[in-house]
Amino acid sequence: MSSKVDEALGYEQARDELIEVVxxxxxxxxxxxxxLALWERGEELAKVxxxxxxxxxxxxxxxxxxxSAQTGTGAGTEQE
Structure with missing residues (x-):
């Protein structure tokens, strides 16, 4: 269950907090x-x-x- 606060977190904020939890x-x-509380918080942050x-x-x-649609090429055709 994620909160509105979690949904408002940016990627970097969530990642940094997750690093601290770990x-x-x-x-x-x-x-x-x-x-257990830390683990649950870590799970929520990982979801974010x-x-x-x-x-x-x-x-x-x-x-x-x-x-690809604009240039008329298929995906992956530029790889050798």
Whole structure:
């Protein structure tokens, strides 16, 4: 369940917070409850990052398809 705050996070913000969550989990020294809360937060942040990356991939694919349609070439024809 993601919050409106998570949805408003940029990719870099979510990634940086996720890195911090992982660092804290790897360092240890937290209670079971704290560790579970960190893990759950990490899962949410990973989802935010995944949505951003999927959106970027879709935009890139659309731009490449548009360019290919304009030039009349098929995808991948420029590779050797």
């Amino acid at each position: 660092r804290r989990l790897e360092a240890g020294g937290t209670t079971l409850e704290e560790s 990052c995944r949505r951003w990356l999927e959106g970027a991939r879709a935009r890139l694919d659309a731009a490449l398809a548009e360019e």
